Amino acid sequence: MTQLNSNIYLKALLKGDEKVIIKIYNDILPKVTSFIKNNKGTQEDAQEVFQKALYQLTARIKVRNFEINSSFEAYLFTACKNLWRRELNNRKKEVRNDGVFELVSEEHDNSKAVLEQERWELFEEKIVELSENCRELLQLYFKKVSYKIIVEKFNYANENTAFQRVFKCKKRLVDLVKLDKRFQELC
């Protein structure tokens, strides 16, 4: 994808600039399609997710004064991945017929998806602020890898040391999230 400034894409999208939107489809949809087809989805699913992500992005620009700090392509691909995860979860719920279904308007569902993407970004930003060691450690911890394996991987003296280290990293991350002004709104 030719790197236009990400915010040029945002402005063009908000104006409904067809040339730029076609370029976005041409450049990014194939990558999204490949991801979704490899993760239990179809071409049609990919198209739907892609359109939703673009549409929800317009709301972020208009209502939330959003600006992209990375590349437009990286942003949109991540937003599509997150939306697909959301969709798969909803489908799983339907299959299991879990609980009572909440009747949600399409507008409200889009709003929730926008805020979920913002929460995802908040967590990512805070994780990046941790040390590399903490990040790796928390990856394993949250993936429920046993302390025995964590001890081996990090050459810790024993499981108690690993526990203490995980504890500190977790606390640091929680504190970072809580200190951010977005925490009260999104979490």
Place this chain on the structure above:
Amino acid sequence: MLDTNNNRDELIEQYLTGTMAPKTILAFEKLIAKDVSLAKDIELFKQLSAHFNEDYISLKQDIDTTDLDTYFRSNEAKKLKKTIENIGITHTSKKKFKFPVSIAAALIGLFICVAGYLQFSKHNLYEDYYTESDLPSLVARSTTDNLSSEIVFAYQEKQFSKANNLYITYINSSSIFNENLFIYGGMTYLELNEFDKALIEFQKMTSSNSIDNSKGLWFSALVYLKKEEHILLKETLNTIVQKKNNFNHKKAVSLLQELD
């Protein structure tokens, strides 16, 4: 009465990892109901856990979406939505129009180097259809089941021989068996190109009482795909496509189409 002043985080950890004593759980849940900040900490922990595991977790119920709802109801938003969708429709139909040209190009390619193309294609099909996200998630931090965690970890680290040895030790020693481990066992054999042994493990999964037993069929299909046994591959895929709730039903349909 539980004292959360000194060991609040440890109690949260115990509660969420299922290591809290049943008696303490009741007392702790009473505390959560009364203490908003404790409830919020637990919620945050769950959200972070979902984030690291790439799982989905919905937002809290009382979140304010008024501004966004208003935007999505506006004519401006609806007009933009229509534009995005219309471009999508044009984009898809243009791609369909181009399809015969792509086929022609592929046919020319086929005539030029049939053998090479087939080898490349078969290899790619396995790469396309095997994804690690299809593997079951079964790691537990319980100290009683460290070995199963080690198998999964070694597999994820691509230490297939080690994972395979651990798996053999596990099936010979453990009295409680999680059927999902058959998939990891089979995959370790498949990665080591021991196809027949891989098929035996996947067959065990298919015949098990697990709710996910159809995963055994899909992974058996992957063995045939990698081994290039196309007749058995098609037979297995045809079995999968017979029931819509079979694991990877859509992928099986798509793979059958590609093979045809």
